[in-house]
Amino acid sequence: MLKLREEQITLWDSIISESVWSLPEELAKIDALLDDERFMQPFLEKHHTRRGRPTKAIETFLRLMYLKRRYNFGYESLVQEVGDSLTWRRFCRIPIDEKMPDPTTLIKARQRYGEEWVEQLNELLLQKLDEAKVLKHRKLRTDTTVVESDVHHPTDATLLQDGVKVITRLVGKIRKVASEATRNFEDKNSEVKQHILSIAKLLRRRTQQSWDELNAITEQVVAMTEDVCQKSTAVMNLTKDKGKASVKAMKEKLGEAITLTQKLVDQAKQVVSGNRIIPDRIVSFFDPEARPIKKGKLSKSAEFGYKARIDETENGFVTGYELYKGNPSDDEMLVPAVVQHKERFGSVPRAVATDRGFGSKKNESTLAELGVTRISTPF
Known part of the structure; x- marks a missing residue:
């Protein structure tokens, strides 16, 4: 059930002096701005039922997300900082004697509301500023x-290493429920890692011979990665989900990882062959876009x-x-x-x-x- 505001007044509101509760100028302006009912509309559109346990008050969620973006907090540091500050508790409408929401609760709420609510709030904010004649748009x-994405500097070999790591981890999870299907799969993480370390030593020389050796090592990593993709595909085909949603989900994730890794293999082969200009080049296994x-x-x-x-x-x-x-x-x-x-x-x-x-x-x-x-x- 969607809960928009925290209507109940606590004892602390009447005991604590207003000077202690007073908000700084910036927060006071944001607080007054977010009190506009129009900012509740994106959340009302997401909830079509009055049943179930009440959500965290949307006015609290909105203010917490403002502080998170304003000061670039992570979810855990956000909860800790707000919990330790009387001013920020007042701004977020969280009483002193109330427990702070768990970071996972905020993460799940953010995922549930998706990206659309941010765009809708931005549009509503511009509409409000335009009505107040604050905006000049001539x-x-x-x-x-x-x-920038939060990714390591990409090389063809390290991208293949990421693919091998993820595939091996997923096969390890499948092994717990279908060990027979994974019997022929080998963990090649340590071998790939050794080749990556040798590449780092070669790059220090910066000679033509070192680049030739680099291509040779990359080809070896490509060969090992292709072997991993082939054997993990066999694992996926041999694994029977038997109606279990968890096993089916693991197989789907493994299939996606294999497909992406195979694209990285094709990309690495092009680079080794001399083609350095690749349209839509993938630079991260974990952020392929x-x-x-x-x-x-x-x-x-x-x-x-x-x-x-x-x-x-x-x-x-x-x-x-x-x-x-x-x-x-x-x-x-x-x-x-x-x-x-x-x-x-x-x-x-x-x-x-x-x-x-x-x-x-x-x-x-x-x-x-x-x-x-x-x-x-x-x-």
Whole structure:
């Protein structure tokens, strides 16, 4: 059952001095902003029943998520910091004598509500600011940046190592329920690790001979990985789930791991053969949608993650954003940004400014047709 607010007043509200409870200016403004009933709408749409145990109050969940994002906390550190602060407890509407929610409760709530509620809240916030005449949206500036994934620096051999590790771990779980099916499977983690360590020593020499030796070692890792994929496929085919959902889920995960590892094997073979330019190159086993993106930074020749478009108004508010898979060209993003701005505010901006990557004659003519009068897109 969805619980929106904590209506019950505690004894501490009347005993503790207001000076102790008072919120700092920033939190006071956020607190007043989140009291708007419209911010409850995304959660009401997610819950269609009044049955069951009450959820944690949504007003508390919202404020906890604000603090998490504002100070970049993890879930455990968030719970600890809020629990130790009278001010933050007051902001989150958590009484002094009430136990803090468990981090896993917040994680499950975040997963249950999905990503849509964040986008809906952003739209509602922009709507509220526009109604209050805080936003000025006659001018628009758009740019791109990279949202980096939390991955190790990718090499073909280490990506294959990740695949072997995951497959071996999943086969180990299957062995507990179907040992006969895993009889011919061998753990090659230690062999692959030895080859990875030898690669690190070779790279220090930086000679042509070392690169040839590197390719030879990568080929050996590829051969071992193919053997692991072949034998794990046999394990998956021999394992009978017998109607057990847990065994069926393990087989599905194993199948997904094998498929991804085989893609990494094909990718490594191309690199060893001399093809260094691979479209949609996978750079992480654990985040296969991440891509290498070059932004011309001297400190980083390439970043690994996702390209993000950010739209900003004349008074510094971010009014639009989009996260892209792969590495699309910047000039493909300008017109969608202006169209999104028009849909959100009912009119196109009078002025649009971008950097050189967005500039093209086609974009300028399209923006002029949409009604933009001042266009600054150098090319």
